[in-house]
């Protein structure tokens with residue numbers, strides 16, 4: 001058993017690229033669900049908006065990288081939030097849930113369709129839109145950094161990603177402790193109470209949908225940059241649910257919740273992945289029980305088991321407040 | 331303690347349903363709301379006098395809460411018009427009604443359990459600069475206003491005997507305390523008209539007295555109060571005018587002393603005696 005490799009992989013899961021993409025997606029969801037009570041089951045579509053906003057701008061339309069950045073982080077998610085929010089935010093919360101889940105599947109299926117190959121690259125997706133990003137890298141692409149865990153380009157993505165996670169979290173913390181955040185929390189609990197006190201609940205919910213979507217789009221865009229491709233299968237519904245798992249694991253309605261949750265989720269996934277693989281190779285786990293190709297499924301079973309235990313023993317998540325949870329029963 | 335000037339406001343107003351007032355702040359015409367076959371509210375005409383305390387009473391299921399919802403646009407009438415300060419409310423969303431100066435509380439309290447008592451209060455303040463997403467990131471643009479609002483909130487909490495719960499979750503309050511919080515929070519809006527749906531239900535008698543004084547104080551400051559209440563003693567004590575609803579219609583209007591003798595009212599409450607106080611919580 002190669003303990004060095006196990007450690008390296010685990011750290012990579014805890015703080016690496018996957019962590020960053022999903023931490024950002026989950027921070028967006030936290031604004032939607034944790035602080036405003038909006039049920040978004042299609043965070044993947046906001047992530048896709050970020051990825052395709054940049055890649056289509058640069059690879060399809062030949063626009064400047066920075067313009068693509070603005071399209072991907074601001075314009076695309078904004079339009080998406082308006083399309084999904086205008087018809088649903090006046091209605092009960094389940095309507096948004098239905099529309100988001102539908103939108104995220106529709107986007108993926110449309111992006112994949114061969115007739116749009118010229119625009120979206122269909123199922124192969126788009127590539128070659130992130131050169132400007134890597135040209136700015138201060139790291140040598142042939143070198144390894146951070147105890148040899150990340151090679152140069154990865155290190156650059158991880159560094160930019162971490163800066164984004166920290167800046168976004170500080171910003172979220174600041175807006176949520178302002179009077180604006182107070183209105184969101186009021187809406188989460190009782191929209192009518194907020195309305196009776198003169199708050200335009202619809203407009204606040206729209207702002208929250210946009211803000212959380214923009215943060216999700218940032219995560220999706222970094223994913224496209226990190227993998228240097230924007231592909232439909234990177235935005236399947238599983239992606240949305242991983243973000244939800246990260247949020248629930250870490251603790252809903254806590255600024256640090258999604259960060260901790262994403263780190264633990266990807267830490268465990270990476271750790272169990274390499275551990276099981278090595279145990280199969282070393283013959284500690286007999287191939288009659290499980291072989292190397294089944295490791296991927298087994299680790300998700302373990303995550304599922306962990307979630308069941310969490311729901312039973314710590315339903316508020318790791319950072320969540322038990323006190324707040326208890327108030328639901330009164 | 332009814333001041334002479336408030337009595338005068340009703341001088342010459344006939345004691346009959348739909349009576350015209352000298353200076354109405356709210357005028358309702360032909361407002362109707364049916365739930366399936368049940369007509370919950372069917373009010374031909376009602377005027378609410380500015381600067382007075384008006385009680386809206388009636389048996390359970392009379393349509394009082396539904397009427398409140400219609401007046402504040404939490405529900406849409408099938409027909410009819412409502413004018414507040416001369417403004418027709420049909421196209422005004424519920425939150426805008428509050429910013430026009432008409433604030434209501436709910437019969438089933440809507441205290442925001444997972445927010446602290448003080449945050450509940452602060453939510454009521456209007457025109458908050460920090461409620462803009464852009465400015466929320468620039469605390470120096472709203473800190474001063476927030477401090478002023480907090481001071482005002484603390485004063486109200488003091489008066490409503492909730493200061494000691496200031497930093498607790500509102501969800502930890504008792505039922506009566508939640509009623510108090512909701513009323514205090516409504517006052518944070520600085521309304522010109524408050525509409526209270528059973529504000530005193532579950533509040534202990536000693537505190538009730540001090541709150542009654544407080545409500546009278548609001549009137550003396552020029553505020554209009556419309557409240558629903560089943561406690562006849564309270565109605566007698568603080569209201570300047572009483573409107574009686576039964577089966578969705580307004581069946582009587584008049585000063586509090588006139589109501590107990592009104593035959594239509596007695597009939598509506600079924601079996602109540604002239605000389606016994608009407609126990610409006612227990613009709614049938």
Ligand SMILES: Nc1ncnc2c1ncn2[C@@H]1O[C@H](COP(=O)(O)OP(=O)(O)OP(=O)(O)O)[C@@H](O)[C@H]1O
Pocket residue numbers: 365368370388389390391392393394395396397437
């Ligand atoms: N959303 C609704 N759907 C169907 N019927 C309703 C609805 N809201 C109220 N009603 C009916 O309308 C009538 C009036 O109800 P409302 O709550 O206005 O009475 P109320 O005068 O406030 O009574 P109480 O003194 O018991 O609070 C009742 O018969 C009630 O069943």
Ligand SMILES: [Mg+2]
Pocket residue numbers: 394395396437
């Ligand atoms: Mg009622």
